[in-house]
Amino acid sequence: MALSTHYLVKSGDLKKFLDTIKNAQAPDKFTHKFVQDLGFKSTNDRLYIGLLKSLGFLDQNSVPTTRYYNFLDPGQSNQMMIDGIMDAYEDLFAINTKANELSFSDVKGKMKSLTQGSKSDSIYSNMARTFKALTDIVEWKDKVSSTKKNKPTEVEVEEKTESSTQKQQTHHEPETIIKRNRTELHYNIQIHLPATRDTSVYDAIFQSLKKHLLDD
Template sequence: MALPEQYLLTTKNLDVFFNSLLNAKAPSKFTIKFLEQLEFKSTNDRLLIGVLKLLNFIDSNGAPQERYFQFLDQTQSRQVLAEAIRTAYDDLFAVNKKANEMTANEVKNKMKTLTQGSKSEKVISWMANTFTALCKYADFTRIDNNLINVSKEDPRVEEIHFEKNSPPLTRELISKNINTEMHYNIQIHLPETRDITVYDAIFKSLKEHLL
């Protein structure tokens, strides 16, 4: 298992940073210069660019991605961030489905296990603090509420997890019990022969064993 290498040395300005993104026009390329225009001029603030790459808000060259533009819609900003966190820290969520609810110390202990001691105590602390700060700003409730129970009565049907914006047809199909039928297509290559009894024997055997 692997965890993201990007982290912040301090998270005290993280909320302000995200709010600044919401109030600014997305740049053609997210650069240090643009970061400074947002009034984040400390060298430590430059690590925020790495976090945006981690969350797939921008690509490796700094170009804003679809998730960045979705985030700018303030009606869904915190949900978009929650989805980005789940994707970026999928290994952590694999260990605990509610990793976003863990304390910084609990996250730190899980990360120690996942990194198998390859990170120093200080780095693990920065990684854990970054994760918990991101989760604090994000809104996971709408994502968690998308877990539905298709049927409590049919033991064959398990709980299904889908996105809130799933197409209506998908939801309709999920909500119904679907009977599965299996069809077999058997191909028989008959030998070349003029002896009709050979064919008779083959079809007689098919009738006895398959039909």
């Protein structure tokens, strides 16, 4: 579980900053100088680095991650932001799956509750304002984080198990029927003919066999 404590003092330029890095060549290391080179020269703009780390766009050494490079692809940018936000504020989404729709005051209150009020009111305001700025620039049509899509829920696992059991039962039942239908009885009848030259005796024996065994 996680709840990012990184925040921006000026969150109004967040979208502009993200659009700028999306259109810039990814650096080997995301430094303060690189932020300045992008045109964000205020000391407050350095806070973007910590925010990008919490979103999983940079590792702890400020090196761009796979998520960062995927973000540069316009077709993946929105989903990468969703993944980053839901990972950075996992605790918040655990409380309310629609945390992105909460008001500023509700977000601030829940953050204060989750961190047991260990920070100042102004910091909570900045944290909540940053969260709202992030969620406002994202299209939430595909809310589920792609990093969690491949994890089956307990219900899915149970349904798969039940389905597998039903398939096994369905598979074996026809086999049982087939085996029953193939059950056959074979009779081995041995006839000891008497030693005689009178053919009428043999004729009578075979006529009797035909009457009682062959004619049904």
